[in-house]
Amino acid sequence: MDKLDPILLQEYFSVGYEYYFYNSKLLKKKDPLLFDYIERLVKNDY
Structure with missing residues:
Protein backbone atom coordinates (compact mmCIF):
# COMPACT_ATOMS: atom_id res chain seq x y z
CA MET A 1 0.00 0.00 0.00
CA LYS A 29 -15.40 23.10 -11.70
CA LYS A 30 -11.97 21.40 -11.63
CA ASP A 31 -12.13 19.68 -8.23
CA PRO A 32 -15.58 19.74 -6.60
CA LEU A 33 -14.54 17.49 -3.69
CA LEU A 34 -11.67 19.75 -2.69
CA PHE A 35 -13.93 22.79 -3.11
CA ASP A 36 -16.54 21.31 -0.76
CA TYR A 37 -13.88 20.34 1.78
CA ILE A 38 -12.31 23.81 1.83
CA GLU A 39 -15.71 25.48 1.95
CA ARG A 40 -16.61 23.45 5.05
CA LEU A 41 -13.28 24.29 6.67
CA VAL A 42 -13.81 28.00 6.05
CA LYS A 43 -17.34 27.82 7.47
CA ASN A 44 -16.12 25.70 10.45
CA ASP A 45 -18.35 22.73 9.65
CA TYR A 46 -15.53 20.26 10.43
Missing part, protein backbone atom coordinates in the same frame (compact mmCIF):
# COMPACT_ATOMS: atom_id res chain seq x y z
CA ASP A 2 1.42 3.38 -1.02
CA LYS A 3 1.57 6.15 1.51
CA LEU A 4 0.57 9.69 0.63
CA ASP A 5 3.47 12.09 0.33
CA PRO A 6 2.77 14.78 2.97
CA ILE A 7 4.63 17.46 1.01
CA LEU A 8 2.63 16.85 -2.16
CA LEU A 9 -0.58 16.67 -0.15
CA GLN A 10 0.23 19.99 1.52
CA GLU A 11 0.93 21.55 -1.90
CA TYR A 12 -2.38 20.19 -3.24
CA PHE A 13 -4.40 21.72 -0.40
CA SER A 14 -2.38 24.93 -0.43
CA VAL A 15 -3.03 25.53 -4.12
CA GLY A 16 -6.68 24.53 -3.70
CA TYR A 17 -7.09 26.94 -0.79
CA GLU A 18 -5.58 29.75 -2.86
CA TYR A 19 -7.92 28.97 -5.75
CA TYR A 20 -10.87 28.94 -3.34
CA PHE A 21 -10.29 32.60 -2.50
CA TYR A 22 -9.14 33.90 -5.87
CA ASN A 23 -11.21 31.83 -8.30
CA SER A 24 -13.68 29.60 -6.49
CA LYS A 25 -15.75 28.92 -9.62
CA LEU A 26 -12.73 27.38 -11.36
CA LEU A 27 -11.87 25.25 -8.32
CA LYS A 28 -15.47 24.07 -8.03
Whole structure:
Protein backbone atom coordinates (compact mmCIF):
# COMPACT_ATOMS: atom_id res chain seq x y z
CA MET A 1 0.00 0.00 0.00
CA ASP A 2 1.42 3.38 -1.02
CA LYS A 3 1.57 6.15 1.51
CA LEU A 4 0.57 9.69 0.63
CA ASP A 5 3.47 12.09 0.33
CA PRO A 6 2.77 14.78 2.97
CA ILE A 7 4.63 17.46 1.01
CA LEU A 8 2.63 16.85 -2.16
CA LEU A 9 -0.58 16.67 -0.15
CA GLN A 10 0.23 19.99 1.52
CA GLU A 11 0.93 21.55 -1.90
CA TYR A 12 -2.38 20.19 -3.24
CA PHE A 13 -4.40 21.72 -0.40
CA SER A 14 -2.38 24.93 -0.43
CA VAL A 15 -3.03 25.53 -4.12
CA GLY A 16 -6.68 24.53 -3.70
CA TYR A 17 -7.09 26.94 -0.79
CA GLU A 18 -5.58 29.75 -2.86
CA TYR A 19 -7.92 28.97 -5.75
CA TYR A 20 -10.87 28.94 -3.34
CA PHE A 21 -10.29 32.60 -2.50
CA TYR A 22 -9.14 33.90 -5.87
CA ASN A 23 -11.21 31.83 -8.30
CA SER A 24 -13.68 29.60 -6.49
CA LYS A 25 -15.75 28.92 -9.62
CA LEU A 26 -12.73 27.38 -11.36
CA LEU A 27 -11.87 25.25 -8.32
CA LYS A 28 -15.47 24.07 -8.03
CA LYS A 29 -15.40 23.10 -11.70
CA LYS A 30 -11.97 21.40 -11.63
CA ASP A 31 -12.13 19.68 -8.23
CA PRO A 32 -15.58 19.74 -6.60
CA LEU A 33 -14.54 17.49 -3.69
CA LEU A 34 -11.67 19.75 -2.69
CA PHE A 35 -13.93 22.79 -3.11
CA ASP A 36 -16.54 21.31 -0.76
CA TYR A 37 -13.88 20.34 1.78
CA ILE A 38 -12.31 23.81 1.83
CA GLU A 39 -15.71 25.48 1.95
CA ARG A 40 -16.61 23.45 5.05
CA LEU A 41 -13.28 24.29 6.67
CA VAL A 42 -13.81 28.00 6.05
CA LYS A 43 -17.34 27.82 7.47
CA ASN A 44 -16.12 25.70 10.45
CA ASP A 45 -18.35 22.73 9.65
CA TYR A 46 -15.53 20.26 10.43
